[in-house]
Amino acid sequence: MYPRVVVNKKSLRQNHKILLEEAARRGISVFVVTKVYTADLEIAKIAAECGAEFLADSRTENLKKLGSLNKKRVLLRLPQHSEIREVIDHSEISLNSEISTIKMLGRQAAAQDKTHGIILMVDLGDLREGMAPADIPEAARTVLNTEGLALEGIGVNLTCYGGVLPSKENMQQLADLAEQIETENNIKLNFVSGGNSSSISIMMDGDLPSKINNLRLGESLVRGRETAYLKDIPGMTDDCFTFEAEIIELKEKPSVPTGIIGFDAFGNKPEFNDRGMRLRAIVAVGKQDIKQDGLFSYDSGIKLIGGSSDHTIFDLTDAGRQYKVGDILKFKMDYGAILQAFTSGYVKKIYQD
Numbered sequence: 539m540y541p542r543v544v545v546n547k548k549s550l551r552q553n554h555k556i557l558l559e560e561a562a563r564r565g566i567s568v569f570v571v572t573k574v575y576t577a578d579l580e581i582a583k584i585a586a587e588c589g590a591e592f593l594a595d596s597r598t599e600n601l602k603k604l605g606s607l608n609k610k611r612v613l614l615r616l617p618q619h620s621e622i623r624e625v626i627d628h629s630e631i632s633l634n635s636e637i638s639t640i641k642m643l644g645r646q647a648a649a650q651d652k653t654h655g656i657i658l659m660v661d662l663g664d665l666r667e668g669m670a671p672a673d674i675p676e677a678a679r680t681v682l683n684t685e686g687l688a689l690e691g692i693g694v695n696l697t698c699y700g701g702v703l704p705s706k707e708n709m710q711q712l713a714d715l716a717e718q719i720e721t722e723n724n725i726k727l728n729f730v731s732g733g734n735s736s737s738i739s740i741m742m743d744g745d746l747p748s749k750i751n752n753l754r755l756g757e758s759l760v761r762g763r764e765t766a767y768l769k770d771i772p773g774m775t776d777d778c779f780t781f782e783a784e785i786i787e788l789k790e791k792p793s794v795p796t797g798i799i800g801f802d803a804f805g806n807k808p809e810f811n812d813r814g815m816r817l818r819a820i821v822a823v824g825k826q827d828i829k830q831d832g833l834f835s836y837d838s839g840i841k842l843i844g845g846s847s848d849h850t851i852f853d854l855t856d857a858g859r860q861y862k863v864g865d866i867l868k869f870k871m872d873y874g875a876i877l878q879a880f881t882s883g884y885v886k887k888i889y890q891d
């Protein structure tokens with residue numbers, strides 16, 4: 539049955555080995571981020587076999603799944619007050635920026651006789667999560683003085699909301715802040731976390747200050763490229779996931795509908811260019827399964843026309859070969875498509891060695 543994602547385990551192994559080695563060679567520990575594949579255990583197991591010591595996810599449900607792999611687990615999204623119990627139960631470390639949340643984590647951890655690790659997030663301009671740099675030293679003292687907590691480090695997130703790139707300047711700011719906290723409190727931080735897959739380029743160029751010793755990597759491991767300049771990483775591959783879906787109708791039709799145009803199924807008013815008669819394939823996959831514009835056919839002549847909840851229409855007029863009803867179309871997937879394929883219960887997952 540289709541649609542399905544074919545998971546190429548060999549490619550995933552290759553990518554994890556190479557990137558974890560590149561990081562280790564430069565003294566950088568890696569939190570392997572599993573959220574794009576909903577912490578699928580078959581895939582997370584590959585990460586663990588390739589040497590990942592830490593598995594990180596934004597959801598406590600996913601971290602719970604990862605428990606059987608016996609690696610340290612890191613919660614990436616700031617904890618909700620309504621999930622403090624789950625955070626303590628299913629992660630050893632969490633990223634934080636709110637004192638009220640930090641205190642609740644401390645109380646819950648202490649009640650369970652546990653020590654929970656805190657990484658304080660600092661906002662260096664991207665405007666997603668993080669405290670102002672000036673507020674970090676006092677927050678660090680609060681963590682150090684709260685029962686049930688350990689101050690594991692500080693971190694920054696970039697290139698997410700604001701698209702701000704990692705630079706020598708903002709990385710040095712993070713490094714300086716870490717130095718300051720260590721000196722003021724006479725401690726060593728385990729993690730000075732310089733960002734996500736968009737920090738790989740600056741790492742490979744040798745431009746990370748030596749104080750920065752951790753990255754949190756997801757997309758790069760499954761797509762084989764860094765995300766600041768979209769450059770391929772030597773030796774890594776982009777064929778870890780292939781999306782497959784089946785043609786259920788194949789007919790020549792005009793490129794402009796007949797009749798008065800109202801709203802489509804999602805409340806948008808569609809517009810059309812008249813390109814004459816086109817060979818159109820309806821594929822049995824829709825918005826419930828996949829981000830349709832995140833699919834890229836292996837047959838480069840095949841182009842997306844559009845789609846709705848359960849149908850996607852492709853233009854096959856310029857396809858590289860002849861197709862028929864029942865044929866399977868194969869696609870590369872962007873980040874959003876991988877994410878949605880894994881969150882959709884309708885998409886089967888097939889694992890290939």
Ligand SMILES: *Cc1c(COP(=O)(O)O)cnc(C)c1O
Pocket residue numbers: 571573596614615633695733734735736754755756757758765
């Ligand atoms: C998702 C996430 C990451 C990983 O980002 P990639 O671009 O996939 O490497 C790192 N840190 C945080 C806080 C995240 O939410």
